[in-house]
Amino acid sequence: MAKNLIQPTTLLELLRLRAQNQPNKRAYTFLVDGETEKISWTYAQLDQRARAIASALQDLGAAGERALLLYPAGLDYIAAFFGCLYAGVVAVPTYPPRRNRLDPRIQALVADAQATKVLTTTDILSDMAQRLAQVPELKNQQWLATDNLAEELADNWQVSDIHSDTLAFLQYTSGSTGTPKGVMVSHGNLLHNEEMILQGFGHTENTVFVGWLPLFHDMGLIGNLLQPLYLGIP
Numbered sequence: 163m164a165k166n167l168i169q170p171t172t173l174l175e176l177l178r179l180r181a182q183n184q185p186n187k188r189a190y191t192f193l194v195d196g197e198t199e200k201i202s203w204t205y206a207q208l209d210q211r212a213r214a215i216a217s218a219l220q221d222l223g224a225a226g227e228r229a230l231l232l233y234p235a236g237l238d239y240i241a242a243f244f245g246c247l248y249a250g251v252v253a254v255p256t257y258p259p260r261r262n263r264l265d266p267r268i269q270a271l272v273a274d275a276q277a278t279k280v281l282t283t284t285d286i287l288s289d290m291a292q293r294l295a296q297v298p299e300l301k302n303q304q305w306l307a308t309d310n311l312a313e314e315l316a317d318n319w320q321v322s323d324i325h326s327d328t329l330a331f332l333q334y335t336s337g338s339t340g341t342p343k344g345v346m347v348s349h350g351n352l353l354h355n356e357e358m359i360l361q362g363f364g365h366t367e368n369t370v371f372v373g374w375l376p377l378f379h380d381m382g383l384i385g386n387l388l389q390p391l392y393l394g395i396p
Contacts, residue, residue, distance in 0.1 A: 171326045172349040173388070174247050180394055181209035188396045190387075192236050201237055208241060213316035215245025215281070215308050220320060222279065222304060225250040228332065229279035230272060230303070231378065232286055234258050238309050239377050240387060242281045245308065246331070247349075250322035251279070253331040254344075255378035259286060269299045271342050275332055283309045326350035333380050355384060356392040369395055 170176040180189070185206035194200040203211070219229070229251050233239035246253040254275045256268055280300065282290070284307040294301045330349045334342040359365075373386030390396060 170353065172247075172324045172328065173244070173330060173352060173391075174322070174324050174349075176353070176391060177205070177209055177212065177244055180205040180391065184394060187394070189391070190237055190240055191396065203237055203240075208237075208244065210313055210316045211241040212244035212248050213319040214311045214313055215242055215306075215315075216248030216251075216322075217315040217318040217320075218306060218308070218311055219245065219249035219251050219279070220318075222306070224279055224304075225322060226252075227279060228252040228254050228275050228277040229281050230254045230256055230268075230275070230277045232256060232258055232268075232280060232282040232290075233377075234283070234286070235376065238283055242308050243331070243377075243383075243387075246281070247324070248319065248322065250324060250328070252329050254334070255331065255383060256334065257378060259290060267342055269297060271334055271344075272299045272303070274342070275334075275344055278303060280305045281308050283307060324349065326353070333383075352384070352388060353392070356389055359385065359389050360393065365389070365393055365395075367393070367395060369393065371396070 170179060186204050189203055189205045189208050191202040192200045229246050231239060231242050231253055233242060243253050243255070254271070254277050256271055259268070280303045282305065287305055287307045326349050328349055329346055330352055331347055332344040333347055334344050371386055371390045373382060375382030375386060377383050377387055
């Protein structure tokens with residue numbers, strides 16, 4: 163069984179340590195159809211993108227606020243999630259909008275989470291711009307497309323005051339039997355959970371994760387995104 167030799171107290175610290183100690187190691191790969199490799203990032207590349215997004219959020223004075231993550235499948239979601247953590251912003255994963263239709267659960271989620279920012283891609287922002295007037299819950303938020311931010315912004319990032327008990331993200335239920343309900347998850351909660359997963363499944367340094375669950379789903383996020391990072395494996 164693999165043993166995590168570093169003992170970070172936050173996810174921010176965990177990714178920063180990976181970027182410093184394993185900068186050129188592959189962190190995540192997106193397979194566009196389950197087989198074809200579209201894009202791959204190392205820990206250093208992910209760290210740089212996260213710092214660039216965090217810097218943009220810090221310029222907006224977003225520390226302590228909540229940000230909705232509206233992304234299709236891909237690595238941009240991962241960068242935005244960590245960008246929020248780097249900026250001390252509470253991430254709120256949610257369902258990506260479909261063409262010409264916004265999932266009504268998103269509107270309920272925005273109101274409940276009291277999100278003030280929305281992070282997304284240039285394409286989704288362009289598509290949503292024509293419909294925002296009809297969605298008051300999203301009309302007044304500050305929107306930020308993160309896929310076209312200059313990488314040089316990473317140099318302006320200021321380290322946030324983050325601790326193990328700092329709220330990392332809000333995990334919402336599926337809403338299949340009612341309005342989605344949010345669960346507050348701290349950095350310490352997540353790291354403890356990752357250690358329990360490591361021990362329970364007996365993962366080793368030779369383990370390679372392949373996942374198809376959406377990253378806004380709790381199992382996709384905690385199992386397929388954060389567990390590999392915790393172990394330092396792709």
